[in-house]
Amino acid sequence: MANIRTVSKLAGVSVATVSRTFSTPDSVSENTRKKVEKAAEKAGYRPNLMARNFRAKRSFAIMVLVPNIANPFFSRIISGIESEAQSRGYSILLGNTNGQAEREADYANMVHTFQADGVIQLSASDPFSDLPLGKRPALVNICECYDNPLSPQIQLDNSGAAAAIIDHLLELGHRRIGIIKGPADSPLTRDRLEGCAAALKQTGLEMSAAAIAQGDFSTRSGFEAVDTLLSLRKRPTAIFCFNDEMAIGAIRRIRDLGYSVPGDFSVAGFDDIAVSSFSVPTLTTIHQPAATFGRRAVEVLCQMIDAPETVTHSQEILPYKLITRGSTAPPS
Amino acid sequence: MANIRTVSKLAGVSVATVSRTFSTPDSVSENTRKKVEKAAEKAGYRPNLMARNFRAKRSFAIMVLVPNIANPFFSRIISGIESEAQSRGYSILLGNTNGQAEREADYANMVHTFQADGVIQLSASDPFSDLPLGKRPALVNICECYDNPLSPQIQLDNSGAAAAIIDHLLELGHRRIGIIKGPADSPLTRDRLEGCAAALKQTGLEMSAAAIAQGDFSTRSGFEAVDTLLSLRKRPTAIFCFNDEMAIGAIRRIRDLGYSVPGDFSVAGFDDIAVSSFSVPTLTTIHQPAATFGRRAVEVLCQMIDAPETVTHSQEILPYKLITRGSTAPPS
DNA sequence: ACCCTATATGTAACCGTTTACATTCTTGGG
DNA sequence: CCCAAGAATGTAAACGGTTACATATAGGGT
Numbered sequence: 001m002a003n004i005r006t007v008s009k010l011a012g013v014s015v016a017t018v019s020r021t022f023s024t025p026d027s028v029s030e031n032t033r034k035k036v037e038k039a040a041e042k043a044g045y046r047p048n049l050m051a052r053n054f055r056a057k058r059s060f061a062i063m064v065l066v067p068n069i070a071n072p073f074f075s076r077i078i079s080g081i082e083s084e085a086q087s088r089g090y091s092i093l094l095g096n097t098n099g100q101a102e103r104e105a106d107y108a109n110m111v112h113t114f115q116a117d118g119v120i121q122l123s124a125s126d127p128f129s130d131l132p133l134g135k136r137p138a139l140v141n142i143c144e145c146y147d148n149p150l151s152p153q154i155q156l157d158n159s160g161a162a163a164a165i166i167d168h169l170l171e172l173g174h175r176r177i178g179i180i181k182g183p184a185d186s187p188l189t190r191d192r193l194e195g196c197a198a199a200l201k202q203t204g205l206e207m208s209a210a211a212i213a214q215g216d217f218s219t220r221s222g223f224e225a226v227d228t229l230l231s232l233r234k235r236p237t238a239i240f241c242f243n244d245e246m247a248i249g250a251i252r253r254i255r256d257l258g259y260s261v262p263g264d265f266s267v268a269g270f271d272d273i274a275v276s277s278f279s280v281p282t283l284t285t286i287h288q289p290a291a292t293f294g295r296r297a298v299e300v301l302c303q304m305i306d307a308p309e310t311v312t313h314s315q316e317i318l319p320y321k322l323i324t325r326g327s328t329a330p331p332s
Numbered sequence: 333m334a335n336i337r338t339v340s341k342l343a344g345v346s347v348a349t350v351s352r353t354f355s356t357p358d359s360v361s362e363n364t365r366k367k368v369e370k371a372a373e374k375a376g377y378r379p380n381l382m383a384r385n386f387r388a389k390r391s392f393a394i395m396v397l398v399p400n401i402a403n404p405f406f407s408r409i410i411s412g413i414e415s416e417a418q419s420r421g422y423s424i425l426l427g428n429t430n431g432q433a434e435r436e437a438d439y440a441n442m443v444h445t446f447q448a449d450g451v452i453q454l455s456a457s458d459p460f461s462d463l464p465l466g467k468r469p470a471l472v473n474i475c476e477c478y479d480n481p482l483s484p485q486i487q488l489d490n491s492g493a494a495a496a497i498i499d500h501l502l503e504l505g506h507r508r509i510g511i512i513k514g515p516a517d518s519p520l521t522r523d524r525l526e527g528c529a530a531a532l533k534q535t536g537l538e539m540s541a542a543a544i545a546q547g548d549f550s551t552r553s554g555f556e557a558v559d560t561l562l563s564l565r566k567r568p569t570a571i572f573c574f575n576d577e578m579a580i581g582a583i584r585r586i587r588d589l590g591y592s593v594p595g596d597f598s599v600a601g602f603d604d605i606a607v608s609s610f611s612v613p614t615l616t617t618i619h620q621p622a623a624t625f626g627r628r629a630v631e632v633l634c635q636m637i638d639a640p641e642t643v644t645h646s647q648e649i650l651p652y653k654l655i656t657r658g659s660t661a662p663p664s
Numbered sequence: 665a666c667c668c669t670a671t672a673t674g675t676a677a678c679c680g681t682t683t684a685c686a687t688t689c690t691t692g693g694g
Numbered sequence: 695c696c697c698a699a700g701a702a703t704g705t706a707a708a709c710g711g712t713t714a715c716a717t718a719t720a721g722g723g724t
Contacts, residue, residue: 003680014704019682029702049445051680054386055709061425069414070606075407082401082428086435091447093393094426096414103418113381114710115423219610245607252610274402275577278551278584280612335710346674351712361672383710387679446680666724674717680709687704694696 002043011039022047054114062301063093063116065107067123071217072273073243073290074122077143080294081120088302090117101125111137118301120294124187126150138304142297143288144188152300154293154316158188161286161320162195162240165268168284168322169238170203173330174266178229178236180215180222180246192242192270211236215246222246226253237265237331244269244276244285251279251327262329272323281326289318334375343371354379386446394633395425395448397439399455403549404605405575405622406454409475412626413452420634422449433457443469450633452626456519458482470636474629475620476520484632486625486648490520493618493652494527494572497600500616500654501570502535505662506598510561510568512547512554512578524574524602543568547578554578558585569597569663576601576608576617583611583659594661604655613658621650 008015021036085092095107108127110116118138124146145153182189197207213225241247247269272287304311340347353368417424427439440459442448450470456478460468477485514521529539545557573579579601604619636643
């Protein structure tokens with residue numbers, strides 16, 4: 001394989017000149033540049049970026065830790081990450097963690113072995129929790145964040161958004177609201193529950209007015225949680241699912257049981273994934289600016305990488321939007 | 333940052349011994365190994381994999397070219413790729429191409445600059461078409477493949493699968509079948525149309541018995557194509573969409589127009605994405621072994637990387653499965 | 665005691681770049 | 695015509711590993 005020395009010989013110049021021709025063309029005379037380019041062309045020379053990056057101690061790669069790529073909300077975020085990274089000359093390394101701490105640690109460690117310059121994490125856990133503040137690699141945590149931020153975070157106002165959903169259901173006249181929440185230990189779950197409680201309280205209702213069933217953000221868990229809610233003595237008339245996929249599962253189950261949405265039960269989701277505007281019925285939900293999450297994460301991460309001292313361990317909140325569609329209606 | 337020389341000094345051994353301790357521990361005595369490990373621990377040493385890979389002229393990374401990560405079918409394939417790659421010690425680089433040839437070329441070139449050892453491509457175009465056979469980098473093309481394979485391909489029997497759908501509709505009694513196809517230049521579209529024609533012919537029907545509308549695999553395009561089909565003088569009683577997302581769009585539109593599925597129109601899809609078993613109605617479709625596609629692609633690619641001479645430019649066909657669900661029924 | 669072999673370790677070159685520093689070439693002002 | 699300054703180019707030392715080859719050591723057989 002042609003290397004920089006091959007080309008330098010072929011062009012009759014030094015390796016330094018060849019290097020400059022490619023990295024800082026302006027520092028080389030018109031004439032030599034052409035000579036070198038011709039020689040490179042002839043030799044089929046492509047600079048070895050592994051060597052270059054090795055020398056520069058930079059991989060120009062970003063590790064993206066995601067619990068599950070198949071989740072449509074995550075894949076939209078990744079789209080945003082990818083496009084911003086690409087335009088900044090970074091490539092993205094994908095790490096599907098399935099929520100396993102071990103996998104997460106393995107992937108996060110790639111930043112220690114110089115295979116990535118930084119990490120974007122889409123779930124709430126800190127792979128570098130054992131490292132002192134000064135030694136922490138560049139990491140940005142988005143969407144689902146742990147409590148005490150040692151790294152920048154970009155989140156939604158989950159509490160506010162959940163409250164907006166509850167408010168919407170209350171306004172429609174619902175008084176018994178069921179909730180299908182996410183994993184109990186997730187900050188997402190906690191924040192959204194908090195928002196629900198606040199919204200209920202404002203209307204003079206206690207949180208206990210809400211029946212809460214356990215889900216895990218999978219469609220199937222939404223499907224199954226419906227049985228729990230409908231077996232209650234005081235059945236809810238509306239169900240707020242903590243993501244759209246569970247909502248879709250819930251709607252499926254409600255129909256299977258012979259009821260209609262929103263006729264017998266209103267259902268609301270969270271995320272506004274693509275399918276939610278086409279499903280039957282279309283889904284009332286919270287729109288999250290997924291691509292923006294991704295792009296912004298890359299911006300902040302690049303800043304951390306390039307100028308770590310300028311980064312405050314900031315907490316950023318992106319706006320949500322309540323989208324009311326066909327799956328919610330006044331109780332019958 | 334601690335390097336191998338720091339550790340060698342600390343442990344009082346040569347760099348070679350340190351290197352061996354990490355890459356071939358068996359070739360080092362128990363005693364030295366412990367010494368070195370202690371020293372490494374103390375120095376906080378992590379081997380620089382960029383340096384190692386550079387030396388080995390291998391990046392242990394696989395470039396995955398995908399038209400659109402947000403497509404749930406693709407993201408399932410990527411899950412499969414990721415898990416197989418991870419277990420083989422490869423990391424995966426994600427390249428979202430949006431079908432743009434330029435982006436695709438940029439990403440594919442990363443294999444020339446030693447940033448990736450090979451490419452898995454999920455769409456039908458050959459980024460290395462200008463290279464002679466011996467010079468072609470390791471590339472595996474899956475799901476959607478061009479015609480004359482210069483690289484191994486893993487596909488579905490698209491024609492057979494499409495025929496299976498048509499057969500199913502015919503069996504139900506449908507005689508006027510509408511089709512919402514994919515991009516005209518896609519081999520996928522061509523193969524599936526071929527299968528449709530064959531199936532129709534076998535029942536003594538001409539392809540012209542099928543009304544064909546143009547789609548582009550997006551949900552919206554399915555939504556819009558319905559208008560074309562329903563404005564025909566001889567309306568179809570069943571619609572076969574070339575992917576599930578278009579089917580979901582189509583169902584939405586059909587309902588918006590005041591009709592029901594499958595009461596007024598049967599609808600079938602292709603891919604069996606996750607939501608299809610929960611949608612309303614549940615979707616009759618072709619199940620593709622998405623994760624297997626991904627895993628198998630990695631297997632073949634690794635073989636190409638490790639032992640290029642053993643790889644025949646093979647054409648592999650993975651099995652499909654017709655899944656009949658609620659969206660198809662006899663015509664009324 | 666000697667030799668042979670196997671095992672463990674060390675030495676130093678090498679991978680393909682970049683870049684600090686040295687050198688040479690140009691050019692314009694005095 | 696000379697010199698200083700600036701521009702262009704060259705030289706060689708890194709970067710952090712791996713590994714071919716050389717060397718040292720230990721143990722066993724005769």
